[in-house]
Amino acid sequence: MLKISARRTPHTSYYAVLLLSLSLGMVACCFKQPNIAHKDNALIGQVRPGMPAIDPASAIYELPVNANVSYKDVVESLKSISEGMNFVNPANFPIGEHMKLRGVDPQGVKEVRSFCNLSMGTEIILDHPEFLVFAPCRVAIYEKLDGNNKPKLYIAMDRPTFDLKSIKHPTERAKKSAQELETKLLEIMDRARKGDF
DSSP states (O other): OOOOOSSOOTTHHHHHHHHHHHHHHHHHHHHHSOOHHHHHHTTSOOOOTTSOOOOTTOSEEEEEOOTTOOHHHHHHHHHHHHHHTTOBOOOEEOHHHHHHHTTOOOOSOEEEEEEBOHHHHHHHHHHOGGGGGGOSEEEEEEEEEOTTSOEEEEEEEEOHHHHGGGSSSOOHHHHHHHHHHHHHHHHHHHHHHTTOO
8 A cells, every 4th residue: 555644745635646646557457358368368278389379350361381392291290190190091182183173273272170089079060969060170272472472382270269259159068179289280280390200
């Protein structure tokens, strides 16, 4: 508690008002806006060192593939790493190839690969069967122009924790399951963009 001396100087009132203003300002600051970012951050996946932070407001998490890593390297890495982490790859959709069959230039690689690990996602599906609309998890591999207007290979995913926001009142175990699943997918992506096995 701030005590102001009974002995007044010409500056006593000034300092008292200043301290009171600062104190009230700090209190107002704390109550003015709820810490929404902190609440959301508790529910998102965890990135590995060297990875960009997750934008809690976006369903998409995107990583550039390292310059010395080819599309074939990324595909082989995804297959090897995901199998080693008990994920299955039930389906692939080579969208770029289908575009070519229709006479459309896909402008580089364009494909989606699905991944599933029921030991991690079971709780979400049991508690909220409607979450099946987001299953299996999807990882996209594509080329787009970089800042220098040159084609660059990217890998990206649809974040399970963001998708869970579409469920009204998700259970705590569903939230934890989505966070665990997202964290593992982020690891797979990070390692695949480096060509790891």
